[in-house]
Amino acid sequence: MSSRTEQLPSKFHGAVIKWREAYLPDFPLLMETWEKFFPTEPKFELCAFRQLGMCTTIECGEHTGKPKYQKASEMAPETAHHLYGAIRAQASTEFGSIQQHRLTLARAQNEEEQFWILRMMAEELRHGYQMLHLLAGDDWSNVTSESTEQMIEGILSMNTGSHVLSAFNIDFDSFVDSVVFCGLIDRVGKYQLSMQKVSAYQPMAESMPRMLQEEAFHLAAGVVPMRRWVTRAATGDVTITVPALQKTINKWLQRGLEMFGDERGGASNVKMGLKPLKNYEAQQQYRDEVGKLVRDLNLRYLRARVPSLSIGEAESTLERILAGEVIEGIERDDLLRLPHVDFFRRRGTSAFTMIGRDGERFDDLNAYAQHLAQNLPEAYLAGRDFSEYLDLLGQVVRGETTAEAAAAKSPALRRVGGACPCSKAVRWVVDDPTPASPVLVGA
Amino acid sequence: MSSESQVLVRQIDDLDISAVVAIDERIGGAYRPEVWERRISYHLRRDPETALAAEHEGEVVGFMLGDVRSGEFGLEEPTGWVEVVGVDPRSRGLGVGRKLAEEMFERFRARGAASVRTLVENDREELVQFFGSVGFEPAKLTALVRSI
Numbered sequence: 001m002s003s004r005t006e007q008l009p010s011k012f013h014g015a016v017i018k019w020r021e022a023y024l025p026d027f028p029l030l031m032e033t034w035e036k037f038f039p040t041e042p043k044f045e046l047c048a049f050r051q052l053g054m055c056t057t058i059e060c061g062e063h064t065g066k067p068k069y070q071k072a073s074e075m076a077p078e079t080a081h082h083l084y085g086a087i088r089a090q091a092s093t094e095f096g097s098i099q100q101h102r103l104t105l106a107r108a109q110n111e112e113e114q115f116w117i118l119r120m121m122a123e124e125l126r127h128g129y130q131m132l133h134l135l136a137g138d139d140w141s142n143v144t145s146e147s148t149e150q151m152i153e154g155i156l157s158m159n160t161g162s163h164v165l166s167a168f169n170i171d172f173d174s175f176v177d178s179v180v181f182c183g184l185i186d187r188v189g190k191y192q193l194s195m196q197k198v199s200a201y202q203p204m205a206e207s208m209p210r211m212l213q214e215e216a217f218h219l220a221a222g223v224v225p226m227r228r229w230v231t232r233a234a235t236g237d238v239t240i241t242v243p244a245l246q247k248t249i250n251k252w253l254q255r256g257l258e259m260f261g262d263e264r265g266g267a268s269n270v271k272m273g274l275k276p277l278k279n280y281e282a283q284q285q286y287r288d289e290v291g292k293l294v295r296d297l298n299l300r301y302l303r304a305r306v307p308s309l310s311i312g313e314a315e316s317t318l319e320r321i322l323a324g325e326v327i328e329g330i331e332r333d334d335l336l337r338l339p340h341v342d343f344f345r346r347r348g349t350s351a352f353t354m355i356g357r358d359g360e361r362f363d364d365l366n367a368y369a370q371h372l373a374q375n376l377p378e379a380y381l382a383g384r385d386f387s388e389y390l391d392l393l394g395q396v397v398r399g400e401t402t403a404e405a406a407a408a409k410s411p412a413l414r415r416v417g418g419a420c421p422c423s424k425a426v427r428w429v430v431d432d433p434t435p436a437s438p439v440l441v442g443a
Numbered sequence: 444m445s446s447e448s449q450v451l452v453r454q455i456d457d458l459d460i461s462a463v464v465a466i467d468e469r470i471g472g473a474y475r476p477e478v479w480e481r482r483i484s485y486h487l488r489r490d491p492e493t494a495l496a497a498e499h500e501g502e503v504v505g506f507m508l509g510d511v512r513s514g515e516f517g518l519e520e521p522t523g524w525v526e527v528v529g530v531d532p533r534s535r536g537l538g539v540g541r542k543l544a545e546e547m548f549e550r551f552r553a554r555g556a557a558s559v560r561t562l563v564e565n566d567r568e569e570l571v572q573f574f575g576s577v578g579f580e581p582a583k584l585t586a587l588v589r590s591i
Binding site: 038040041042116119183213216217219220221222223224227228231289292293296299300303311 | 454456457458460461465468469474476480481483484487488489490491492
């Protein structure tokens with residue numbers, strides 16, 4: 001199947017270029033060195049791709065079989081409202097992840113891995129551009145009073161702290177964050193894009209194939225370095241250890257789970273034909289996938305620690321270690337594990353419950369804070385995101401607020417004034433405690 | 444339902460690397476994770492839709508990596524190239540290679556290719572037979588090599 005390329009109107013295209021200059025200053029370097037790192041691969045192009053020849057009838061929900069919507073105005077207001085929110089949030093994540101990665105890009109140990117992440121950042125910029133193209137290409141006046149200029153300016157003005165989803169409001173502390181984020185949070189994005197590929201809104205569905213193609217590499221840009229790191233750790237390298245990787249997984253995986261929205265939600269999106277899976281179903285599949293990743297990393301580690309193991313022996317040895325045996329000096333705690341689904345949660349059914357990494361229940365706030373401190377990266381503990389979480393958790397534990405209110409009340413940076421992409425006019429604000437609306441998006 | 448119809452072919456992904464490493468090891472006896480990490484990363488960057496994995500009963504039992512290129516070796520028209528195929532020796536007889544090839548040809552066609560090419564060492568009898576069974580014939584192009 002072929003695709004066509006389109007550009008935003010020049011004033012919006014120019015605004016994205018300005019944004020790129022501010023937040024992706026290494027872009028010219030990527031272009032200059034493209035042939036070195038990506039020989040024979042088509043060069044990056046900032047444009048919107050629309051796949052041709054896709055299904056033109058609604059593929060799921062109560063309107064299955066009817067023609068897909070070409071315009072937002074053809075939809076019921078509720079459907080258009082959900083769709084608008086999803087596009088806006090998707091755009092926010094794409095630009096938001098670049099702002100996160102730029103903090104740690106220079107700290108990569110390995111030039112190849114650094115340029116993989118840099119390319120990924122450029123492609124996230126294109127994904128954001130693709131979402132802006134959806135906003136600029138339609139009339140959204142039935143769901144928002146904002147003009148196209150205001151919508152695009154609002155998205156380009158967001159910064160780490162003011163994005164729609166919490167995973168994109170957490171600063172990266174090291175290149176380990178950068179890589180684990182690709183392997184875990186971009187994986188949520190893959191689910192989102194896959195589900196939007198069957199969207200009842202034709203322009204959205206047509207936008208997804210190229211984004212999914214690019215996302216496939218973004219996941220590899222996370223998974224392959226992690227595989228290399230556990231191999232090096234197994235042979236004594238102290239720079240990125242298994243415990244360091246485990247703590248970073250603990251930091252991000254739970255935010256990834258929450259990006260699927262409340263476990264009880266998602267039915268309306270399915271009914272409206274915007275997505276084929278409810279939140280819980282997609283979240284469960286995602287967690288199973290991460291479980292497979294963790295198992296693969298453990299096998300890679302084990303075979304590096306004990307090179308004499310054959311493939312069959314490695315698999316059976318891994319099972320025995322996971323069951324509690326110590327083999328060749330390797331024990332359960334030397335390997336990676338999935339944190340419990342309810343560990344360190346602040347959205348969903350287990351928000352602000354004190355559940356430990358292995359599912360153990362805590363009754364004492366201080367003991368739980370200590371447990372979190374032992375299982376999260378040290379640099380993250382010093383940041384505002386974690387201290388605000390602890391503060392809200394304390395309020396819930398003392399009965400001063402409910403978990404639901406705390407989830408909705410998590411402080412975030414919001415733009416409260418100013419207009420240009422480099423606006424400094426963002427402030428910490430606390431929203432009124434209204435129930436969090438479930439929304440699923442990802443980079 | 445025949446075993447062949449139970450083979451599902453889909454786009455390869457980052458989590459298939461371990462399975463590909465294992466299949467390669469079962470075929471050739473060497474454990475080469477770095478080779479496949481790099482190679483699959485390349486295909487995921489370049490065109491993930493022409494990098495395929497075959498599943499049977501939930502396990503990855505085969506893979507095929509390909510590409511559509513033009514302008515190489517004097518072949519100006521878009522041409523599908525099958526670069527590597529691997530089937531788990533324990534899953535031979537399920538039609539895994541055939542299913543992979545059929546899906547790959549379909550994807551090549553969708554990219555405008557009218558022919559598919561590959562290179563096989565003459566002494567790899569099994570591979571020569573496999574490609575013959577899915578319609579490949581000897582081509583006029585001759586592979587040449589020299590040490591430098």
